[in-house]
Amino acid sequence: MDMTHWLSVIGLVLAACLIWYFIAYNPWAQKEWEQLPTLKEYRQTHPYCVQGDDTACCHCGSTLQLDVGLLQYTDWRRQTICRQCKNRLWREMDQ
Numbered sequence: 429m430d431m432t433h434w435l436s437v438i439g440l441v442l443a444a445c446l447i448w449y450f451i452a453y454n455p456w457a458q459k460e461w462e463q464l465p466t467l468k469e470y471r472q473t474h475p476y477c478v479q480g481d482d483t484a485c486c487h488c489g490s491t492l493q494l495d496v497g498l499l500q501y502t503d504w505r506r507q508t509i510c511r512q513c514k515n516r517l518w519r520e521m522d523q
């Protein structure tokens with residue numbers, strides 16, 4: 429096997445890693461997501477929103493939420509948004 433073949437293989441692998449890093453992982457989205465509190469932190473910060481097992485939205489008081497992926501539906505980085513006012517409430521991680 430000649431050297432140029434291996435260099436192009438390495439180049440393709442590197443390109444695939446870079447594409448994954450910027451498109452799927454997206455460091456900017458990751459940073460924004462990390463700024464959201466976890467459910468536990470959210471319930472500690474907004475004790476008046478804790479209603480038994482339910483956690484209400486601290487903006488409008490609704491207990492209806494949507495669990496959405498950060499960048500796409502299947503994203504392992506989940507965020508919970510309020511169904512009513514669409515504010516982002518807390519983050520979760522898919523196991």
Ligand SMILES: [Zn+2]
Nearest residue numbers: 485488510513
């Ligand atoms: Zn709300």
